[in-house]
Amino acid sequence: MCLKRPEIPDERYGRCESCAKNGRIAFRFRLAPGRGSGPLVVRAGELSPRALRQKWREPIAAYAAPPASRSHLGLHELELVTARDRLESIRVAPDLATRADEAMAALRAASERTEAAW
Numbered sequence: 001m002c003l004k005r006p007e008i009p010d011e012r013y014g015r016c017e018s019c020a021k022n023g024r025i026a027f028r029f030r031l032a033p034g035r036g037s038g039p040l041v042v043r044a045g046e047l048s049p050r051a052l053r054q055k056w057r058e059p060i061a062a063y064a065a066p067p068a069s070r071s072h073l074g075l076h077e078l079e080l081v082t083a084r085d086r087l088e089s090i091r092v093a094p095d096l097a098t099r100a101d102e103a104m105a106a107l108r109a110a111s112e113r114t115e116a117a118w
């Protein structure tokens with residue numbers, strides 16, 4: 001996740017020892033243009049909209065830094081890096097680097113949703 005080595009065998013996220021010790025978990029979301037080529041919206045994610053809202057709505061709203069671009073992310077992917085109850089960082093795929101504000105707006109809108117599934 002921090003892409004450091006060594007990884008721990010059988011670790012779900014392939015985390016290094018430091019990440020595992022700090023309880024660092026990354027959740028990925030996939031964005032896509034809204035209806036009629038509208039602004040980006042979250043289409044899928046490793047957390048349900050409801051879980052995202054319950055735990056991360058406020059930290060996402062308070063997150064002011066521009067998201068970093070990371071090449072390990074696939075097309076239209078966004079990653080929320082958390083450490084226990086803290087939101088550490090938000091990263092986006094290179095293709096979203098020039099649309100970072102739009103990606104953040106999509107994430108904020110997603111964190112207001114209350115559905116159980118995307």
Ligand SMILES: [Zn+2]
Pocket residue numbers: 001002003004015016017018019020
């Ligand atoms: Zn690490």
